[in-house]
Amino acid sequence: MNIKDLFIDFFKKKGHTQIPSAPLVPENDPSVLFNTAGMQPLIPYLMGEIHPSGNRLCDYQKCLRLTDLEEVGDTTHHTFFEMLGNWSLGSYFKKESIEYSFEFLTNVLKIPVDRLAVSVFKGSEKIPCDEESANVWNSLGIPKERIAYLGMEDNFWAAGETGPCGSDTEIFYWRSNDEIPVAFDPEDDRWVEIWNNVFMEYDRKSDGSISFLPKKNVDTGMGYERIVSVIEGVHDNYESSIWKDIIALIEQITNLTYSGNEKSMRIIADHLRTSVFIAADPAGIVPSNTDQGYILRRLIRRAIRHAKKLNIDINSDWEEQIAKKIMSQYEHYYPELMEKRDIVLTILKEEKQKFNRTLEKGLKEFEKIVSKKEAIDGITAFHLYDTYGFPIELTIELASERNIVVDEIGFQEKMKEHQEKSRTAAAGKFKGGLAGDGQMETKYHTTTHLLNAALKEILGSNTHQRGSNITAERMRFDFNCDHKLTEEEKEKVENLVNFWIQEGLEVTKEEMTKQKALEIGAEAMFIEKYPDIVNVYKIGTISKEICGGPHIKNTKELGTFKIKKEEASSAGVRRIKAVLE
Numbered sequence: 001m002n003i004k005d006l007f008i009d010f011f012k013k014k015g016h017t018q019i020p021s022a023p024l025v026p027e028n029d030p031s032v033l034f035n036t037a038g039m040q041p042l043i044p045y046l047m048g049e050i051h052p053s054g055n056r057l058c059d060y061q062k063c064l065r066l067t068d069l070e071e072v073g074d075t076t077h078h079t080f081f082e083m084l085g086n087w088s089l090g091s092y093f094k095k096e097s098i099e100y101s102f103e104f105l106t107n108v109l110k111i112p113v114d115r116l117a118v119s120v121f122k123g124s125e126k127i128p129c130d131e132e133s134a135n136v137w138n139s140l141g142i143p144k145e146r147i148a149y150l151g152m153e154d155n156f157w158a159a160g161e162t163g164p165c166g167s168d169t170e171i172f173y174w175r176s177n178d179e180i181p182v183a184f185d186p187e188d189d190r191w192v193e194i195w196n197n198v199f200m201e202y203d204r205k206s207d208g209s210i211s212f213l214p215k216k217n218v219d220t221g222m223g224y225e226r227i228v229s230v231i232e233g234v235h236d237n238y239e240s241s242i243w244k245d246i247i248a249l250i251e252q253i254t255n256l257t258y259s260g261n262e263k264s265m266r267i268i269a270d271h272l273r274t275s276v277f278i279a280a281d282p283a284g285i286v287p288s289n290t291d292q293g294y295i296l297r298r299l300i301r302r303a304i305r306h307a308k309k310l311n312i313d314i315n316s317d318w319e320e321q322i323a324k325k326i327m328s329q330y331e332h333y334y335p336e337l338m339e340k341r342d343i344v345l346t347i348l349k350e351e352k353q354k355f356n357r358t359l360e361k362g363l364k365e366f367e368k369i370v371s372k373k374e375a376i377d378g379i380t381a382f383h384l385y386d387t388y389g390f391p392i393e394l395t396i397e398l399a400s401e402r403n404i405v406v407d408e409i410g411f412q413e414k415m416k417e418h419q420e421k422s423r424t425a426a427a428g429k430f431k432g433g434l435a436g437d438g439q440m441e442t443k444y445h446t447t448t449h450l451l452n453a454a455l456k457e458i459l460g461s462n463t464h465q466r467g468s469n470i471t472a473e474r475m476r477f478d479f480n481c482d483h484k485l486t487e488e489e490k491e492k493v494e495n496l497v498n499f500w501i502q503e504g505l506e507v508t509k510e511e512m513t514k515q516k517a518l519e520i521g522a523e524a525m526f527i528e529k530y531p532d533i534v535n536v537y538k539i540g541t542i543s544k545e546i547c548g549g550p551h552i553k554n555t556k557e558l559g560t561f562k563i564k565k566e567e568a569s570s571a572g573v574r575r576i577k578a579v580l581e
Helices: 003-013 040-046 094-108 131-140 224-232 244-254 262-280 291-309 318-330 341-372 378-388 392-400 408-418 439-459 487-503 514-519
Strands: 056-064 080-089 116-121 147-150 156-158 163-174 191-204 210-223 465-470 475-480 507-513 533-539 543-546 561-570 573-580
Touching: 003 056, 003 080, 003 094, 003 224, 040 080, 040 210, 056 262, 080 094, 080 224, 080 262, 094 131, 094 163, 094 191, 094 210, 116 131, 131 147, 131 163, 156 191, 163 210, 191 224, 210 224, 244 262, 244 318, 262 291, 262 318, 262 341, 291 318, 291 341, 291 392, 318 341, 341 378, 341 392, 378 392, 378 408, 392 408, 439 465, 439 475, 439 487, 439 533, 439 543, 439 561, 439 573, 487 561, 507 514, 514 533
Parallel strands: 116 147
Antiparallel strands: 056 080, 080 210, 116 163, 156 163, 163 191, 191 210, 465 475, 475 573, 507 533, 533 543, 561 573
């Protein structure tokens, strides 16, 4: 049985409810481009909101991190990955959490106890040493020599400068054929972290004081790719069962062996897997020069460049063959892959064709430049981008292979004159906390419901939301539409939203089954992501939507709605940018 299935089955037997994976692109969270951890979609519930599926949850979550993008190509790094997690929202705490983890690893996965070690929090001036966790581990058979006491940087989690925080305990596996040492040395990289249990029990105030939270939560995360490699005893993740069929197909397409061509094959496999999942996401991401679309374009183009290095006929259907293999491997767990199959294949093909038209010329131009220069200035780097479609990262990668420096700052300055890129945001660092759920964000979130209802009224009932993005300053709303809105249509939509605002309509929430919500006509953008029990928000009699919140209480709190811009977002999708004044 697949480890994902074993994990979910185990925690279901322990009273947990499985929740579906959230989409890769988070809704209404401008602080990050993608969900980067299993706990990220659950932050509102870890902060106190009641989860409709109860207080014991488990899942496998699609995640994407770009902080180590340049490391992809080695044995362990990936952009897309899956995170297995279980949560207690005020139900159990340290003892049960540790016992569950130990039982799953040793009884279900059959990992020998002598290959395990753990770390716990050693304490600080304000927070005591976590002897409780250490004692539980010791009682389960982990000897004291295998329990390391580490500080804030290693074994303490915080939502931010203020708010929920607490110690964590990490579980390590001896990933080596060398003799297992008696004592655990956290600096020895043969000990590999496989699971992290975070215990949120404190609240840190702005003055630095610490108090206990009224409800203690547990948040755990175990990387699927890593645990599979551990169980299968491979030291190269790409030799595990997750990747072996994909790598074998690349070997077949290239007529080359993995041995000797590891880096390019790993990059092709990783980047196409990630591209497939981004392209299939309900947010409808397409390659572009900003935000998530820029990441998708960058990944596809980097995969193409490495395909070319392996002498693949770029004009063949090589990317389609690999994408189909990836989709068939994951469709059981993520049915959206097959539902969006044609869209994914079209995106990959069109971006390949677009890049291919300039790649050859661009590479020749690059060779000309480096034959004459010992460094690439910002203007030249921008020329490669603007004329030949080379992302700055590709220029840097090509230059580094020849030990040539690129003036990246100069490129960025030039780029600002042209249009703002998302490279800084692409670091994907999760800021933590509910930065996106302040008063204005809450107002804008409620306004998206009104705008959705108004568009249905003016354009027709087949109009549906296709995505949204909210900050404290504005709202962005995508919807399906086959034409540019006329001035009259925009005015009607704006007037209708403002009429409902002035009506002072009550905003109410009702918990019900997903099936009942659909039966009463509740709107849902990504119905597959919601659990069996959902929250339905109603605004008077004009709007019913399945949603996770947050919302205001009455539409009179909103002010005046003003459409600032209406434009194309992608094929068949329009975008409205609006503000509340």
